[in-house]
Amino acid sequence: MxxxxxxxxxxxxxxxxxxxxxxxxxxxxxxxxxxxxxxxxxxxxxxxxxxxxxxxxxxxxxxxxxxxxxxxxxxxxxxxxxxxxxxxxxxxxxxxxxxxxxxxxxxxxxxxxxxxxxxxxxxxxxxxxxxxxxxxxxxxxxxxxxxxxxxxxxxxxxxxxxxxxxxxxxxxxxxxxxxxxxxxxxxxxxxxxxxxxxxxxxxxxxxxxxxxxxxxxxxxxxxxxxxxxxxxxxDPHLCWRITRIGVPSSGQMLLRSLMNATLYSIVAPFGTSVLAGYSVGTRINMMILMPAFAFGNAAAAMVGQNLGAQKPDRAVKAAWLAVGVEAIIMVVASLLLVFFAPQFIAFFASEDPEAIRIGAEYFRIEAPFYICSALSIILSRALGGAGASVAPFVINAFTLWGVQVPAAVFLSQRYGTIGIWSAMAGTQVIHAIIVGWWFNLGRWKHKKV
Incomplete structure (x- = not known):
């Protein structure tokens, strides 16, 4: 043990x-x-x-x-x-x-x-x-x-x-x-x-x-x-310090929940089978991303403790190590879903061939970019562990609502469901680039909590 x-x-x-x-x-x-x-x-x-x-x-x-x-x-x-x-x-x-x-x-x-x-x-x-x-x-x-x-x-x-x-x-x-x-x-x-x-x-x-x-x-x-x-x-002062860090993190998760509901409304007009395939895809997607949140929370604790111990370089290494490990997991998951997506979808929607086709289409476009999700989730949690939770909230709000939702609406009108999945995949790349850039700036290393 x-x-x-x-x-x-x-x-x-x-x-x-x-x-x-x-x-x-x-x-x-x-x-x-x-x-x-x-x-x-x-x-x-x-x-x-x-x-x-x-x-x-x-x-x-x-x-x-x-x-x-x-x-x-x-x-x-x-x-x-x-x-x-x-x-x-x-x-x-x-x-x-x-x-x-x-x-x-x-x-x-x-x-x-x-x-x-x-x-x-x-x-x-x-x-x-x-x-x-x-x-x-x-x-x-x-x-x-x-x-x-x-x-x-x-x-x-x-x-x-x-x-x-x-x-x-x-x-x-x-x-x-x-x-x-x-x-x-x-x-x-x-x-x-x-x-x-x-x-x-x-x-x-x-x-x-x-x-x-x-x-x-x-x-x-x-x-x-x-x-x-x-x-x-x-203790009002200590409660406020906890809340000041926690509120942006709550806002970040709330924005993501609302965005998921909005995407459902964008997908729904394409029919019940399409919505069923997408629903199964998102359920599997949540399971695939569970390790990213686990490694992200681990990175948050490691970053916080090493900043407290005046070891910012070790904090940086811990966060990127978590990204590297999770990237390996995501590559394996991506390959499995790209090549065996119909089998995974059929497990939940075996009676609907169209739902299986849509779910497979969703993963073949979305899955190759899971490595970007690994980076953005873990580094966002690491920033939260440093007490710098406002930046991930702002980046999340911009990429989800300023990029993904408008792109999904526009591309769905031109390319149908493929346009929606492409908007989601492209947003993952943009999100990862911005979070990675902000993390590397290193301002979070000097964050007072």
């Missing part, structure tokens, strides 16, 4: 990178698996139940930008203070993530209770699905503060160089969720039969147990961040 805490400011860079990125990748997989566990167990309740859980999952995905932004602020500060050797301030920062998580969770919970019906109506969800999905969504929104506490507690550990403990905590949540789902959904033994609502409570309880476990470890000092109870009391 590898050590829980990795020395990021000295020693072998590649070993440190994989010691962080590997558990982060497993953790990301486990987070995505939670919703799949619910889907599996509600499957026996019929198609409306499955659709209700799926639709609610899409709505809950909107929380991702807020979670990612807050976690980036926590990682940036905890890693910087850890690198400086200021473990007391690192612990105080980790402690401040708790009130931030609770406040954001309560706000979102309250908003969700009032607007949950509107979410389903905006998505044109059928009434029978809404009837099942509405209480399921309200339960998860009401208890969302536990998800925030879990997410930010894990981010604090990662900033301190410990990515294995958060992975184990997520594994605990998944195992507990898998045990509780059948008990609460079907009413096994002394448990009540709750149907779809049982899946929501199983998820909420498992997240709450995992969040309490995370807090216990942080307070006990077993994860190199010995938080004291007074560190949980809101």
């Amino acid at each position: 590898p050590p829980t805490k990795v020395n990021l400011t000295s020693g072998h860079l590649l070993r440190a990178l994989f010691s962080l990125a590997t558990p982060m990748l497993v953790q990301a997989f486990l987070q995505n698996l939670q919703n799949m566990i619910d889907l599996y167990f509600v499957g026996k309740l019929g198609s409306p139940a499955v659709a209700a859980v799926s639709a609610s999952g899409n709505i809950l995905f909107v929380l991702t930008p807020v979670l990612m932004g807050a976690s980036m602020g926590t990682i940036a500060l905890v890693s910087r203070f850890t690198g400086e050797g200021n473990h007391r301030l690192a612990a105080q920062t980790a402690g401040q993530s708790v009130p931030i998580a609770i406040i954001f969770g309560i706000i979102i919970g309250i908003i969700g209770q009032f607007f949950a019906p509107d979410f389903f109506r905006w998505m044109s969800i059928p009434d029978d699905v809404t009837a099942l999905g509405l209480p399921y969504l309200r339960i998860l929104l009401f208890t969302s503060f536990t998800m925030f506490v879990l997410f930010l507690g894990n981010a604090a550990m990662q900033g301190a160089g410990d990515a294995w403990t958060p992975m184990k905590i997520m594994a605990l949540a998944n195992v507990l969720n898998a045990v509780l789902d059948p008990l609460l959904i079907y009413g096994i033994g002394p448990f009540p039969t709750m149907g779809v609502n049982g899946a929501a409570w199983a998820t909420a309880i498992s997240q709450a147990v995992a969040a309490v476990t995370s807090l216990h470890l942080l307070v006990s000092g077993k994860v190199h961040l010995n938080i004291r109870f007074r560190d949980w009391l809101p």
